[in-house]
Amino acid sequence: MTHRILELYSGIGGMHCAWKDSGIPGTTVAAVDINTVANDVYKHNFPETNLLNRNIQSIKPEEIKKMNINIILMSPPCQPFTRNGKFLDKNDPRTNSFTYLLDILSQLDSVEYILMENVKGFECSAVRDLFLEKLQECEFVYQEFLVCPSTVGVPNSRLRYYCLARRNSTWNFKRRDEIMNRLPKDYDDPFMLSEIIEENVPERYLISDKLLKRANIFDICYKDSRRSCCFTKAYTHYVEGTGSVFTEASPETVDNCYKEANTHEVGSPDFVSTLKDLKLRFFTPKEVSQLMAFPKSYEFPKNISIKQCYRLLGNSVNIKVISELLKILVD
Incomplete structure (x- = not known):
C-alpha cells in the first residue's frame, strides 16, 4: 500500500525526512506551514512537494478531503506548554489551529493514521485531554510516548511527547493509561560524536x-x-x-x-x-542537524543565516525517533 500523507506544521521537513527514513511507501500530498523562512528550507530540500504557505485554519475540510490523504503527521506549536510560553495551555491563541483540526477531524473520513509530536509537558495539558477525547470519539486507538533519542541510538537528549493513533483498529499495542518511555524493541548504544564532527x-x-x-x-x-x-x-x-x-x-x-x-x-x-x-x-548547524538524525544530504540554503539555522533546528524534530514510531504506526 502506498500511503498519502498530509504534513501539518511542516517546518523544515523533519516529518518528511522521517517518512523517507522509515522506508514505508508513501507520498507527501501536501505540506503546510506559515513560517516563510522554514518554507524556504523545505522547498530547497523537497522541491517536488506541494508546499502551502497558509494558516491551517484557512484549510476547509472539503479541501483536505479532495487530497484523499490517509495519514496526518504534525508537530503543533509547543510554546503553550513550555515555561517560556507561560504554560498558557488552551488559553494560548497558538493552540487555535490545533483545536480547529480537532473540530474537523470527524469529517476527515479517509484519515486512518495520525502521528503527533510535541514537547514534554503536553501530556499534562488540557489540550492533550481534548485531543484524546476527540481521537476516541472518532474511533481511533492511540498510544502515547515520552521518548528520548538516546534510547534509539542517537547521542542526544531531546525528550518529547508523541502520540500514535489508528482508526478502527484492534491494535493490541494500546495502553491508554500508560505513557511509554521506550519503544518496544532494543537499539544499539548511541554512536560516538566523532561520526558527525566536521x-x-x-x-x-x-x-x-x-x-x-x-x-x-x-x-x-x-x-x-x-x-x-x-x-x-x-x-x-x-x-x-x-x-x-x-x-x-x-x-x-x-x-x-x-x-x-x-x-x-x-x-x-x-x-x-x-x-x-x-x-x-x-x-555547527550541520552537526546539530545530524544529532537530530537529519540525513547528510540535507542542506540549508545559502540565504539562511546561522542564527536562523539554529532557530529552525530548535523548533524541529528528531528524525530517528519519528522514523521508528512510523514503523509501529503503520505496521
Missing part, C-alpha cells in the same frame, strides 16, 4: 569571551562522547539549557584547565583567558 570548522563558531564568562555551567562534549544535551532555538545566544559545546581537547586537559581557571574569580578576565586555550566551540 573538520576545519571556522573560528566564528568559537565561544566568545562574553559567553566564556559563564563557562562554569557549560556542558562539554568530546569526540568520544556518546551524549549531548538538547539544542534549543536560543543556542549560541544563551549558554544555560540551550545545548552542549564541543572541544577537540581531551577530558583530562579540560579538567586541568578548569582547575587552573577556578583559581580565579568566575567570569574574570583571567578566568576567561585560561579557558580560551581549550578552543571551546558551538556545534
